[in-house]
Amino acid sequence: MMNYLNENVRDLILNEAFRKWVLTPDFKSERIWRNSQSKDQVSAKEVEEAKNIILDLFSDQYPLQPFEFDQMWQNIDSHTVESTFGREAKRIITTKPLPHSGKQQDFKSTLNPSVLTAFLRVAVVLLFLIGIGYLILNQFQPNMDTERSAIASVKSYQAPPGIKSSITLQDGTKVILNSGSVLTYNDNVDLKRREVYLEGEAFFDVFPNSEKPLTVTAGGVSTTAIGTSFNIKAYEKEDVKVALITGKVAVGIPKIRRDSILLKEKEVLNIPHKNGEISKVTFDEDEVLGWTRKLIVFDNTTFSEAIRVLENWYGVSFEIHNVSKENLNISGKFQDETLKNVMEGLKHTLQIEYNITGEKVTIEFNNQ
């Protein structure tokens, strides 16, 4: 088949303009080749043949290759779980024949029959044992492999209450993790993006890599960046806040089918925990980043959020009695203060009595 290429086909293949048309068709050259086809200088069949040869060799459009087939099946296989144990064994027997068939024939000519049968008997038993061993190995090998690669690429960090952690991820991204927050990082080489999962609050200074954007998923919100710095706050039962300090990010919220809200510097996106509108406003840097500089900022903060902040910050738990008002908001700044001083401040504004014993704080509202 290969030798039948005639001169016209050869000339087309060697023609720069023709190749350009095949590999990057654009309108102008398209017309030229169509014309030449109609004038019958070269037959349409020849144009087609030359085109196919070029595409087959130099474009992406060649047939699926066996190694690609294997890779794809491996990917599918590792993403689909079979529940029944017995079926797995059956599958291995049918798809992977045991590799021991070739050798015996070599012995036949040199050994007499009785030795041969004795030998075969041993060989059969051995093969059987090897076969069982092979099956057992196959049974457990795939699981071990996936576990190993998962361990190698997925890392989890947790900042205990009262302690803020500074972390540098494998890719060079710097993260400050607020007290009581959990961060999981996945940089599997096979993935097209760096994946981070966050519960709580963290500040990210993303190491630039335009090939592999970093996505932080937190509280049902995904924030994608290439190389920027931003702060995400995503505590259970609170609004999610994404604040951009430098660069650009795109925020997606799958549950309401918004896939790319773009933020500018110094903008914070507030995604309400309950019903309400998503809002985008400029922010006060102290309020958003204060926690990374030992600064507690309450700016019209709800009482419950303030308590959560203090619990995580100082690693204590609160017990509250006699809450008098329903919607209680707090404002105030505390720079590197002890819990006692913060409580002293709150004592007057909120009209409360408090008591700190070890890691427990009791608050009693003064009811007038």
Added chain:
Amino acid sequence: MVESKKDKEALDRSKEDRYWELIMEGDKSGLEGMFSLYAYELMAFGLRIKADRELVKDCIQDLFIDLWKYRENTRKVEHVKNYIFKALSNKVKKEIKVRVKRKEIEQFMHTDVLEEQMYHHESKYESTEEEPNPRLKSALNLLPSRQKQVIIHVFFENIPHKQIAEIMGINVQSVYTLTWKAINNLRKLITLLLIFFGLDKF
């Protein structure tokens, strides 16, 4: 000839129905069988919709993963092959839209980075592929060095023939002859590699 093609189709139909049943029963050998039966055809089909190898491969993988994941919710299917090919077509079209959108976002985020813009700018004009695909690369490595050189100049660096002649110290006619020789050798090598090694080293 026609008869055997019909036979093959009938055989495929009976296989696909069996594999489909196995999948619905939760037996993964059905999924593997179905994948083996149609992966090659699906790849060719997908590439006709969008000449982007990685995109099509991703879509085929997703398709089979979904087939398994949602097997319990799948309604009865009359013609399995049509169903699978239609599903791939939908997936590829959807993925194209997603990537266009993603590219817009990435470009938006890149507007500050001068380097990045220049890169995009350049690639618009040198629009053939920047690098030989893995299959071609492995065959190229087996070519005599002059033939390999001429292919790289002609097909990947898009240098005019006249200039190539100067670079390689030969006349323009020899550039044509050498290119033609190289192309024929490449076609043979690719077939050979496929037969003997399955190209799985690359």
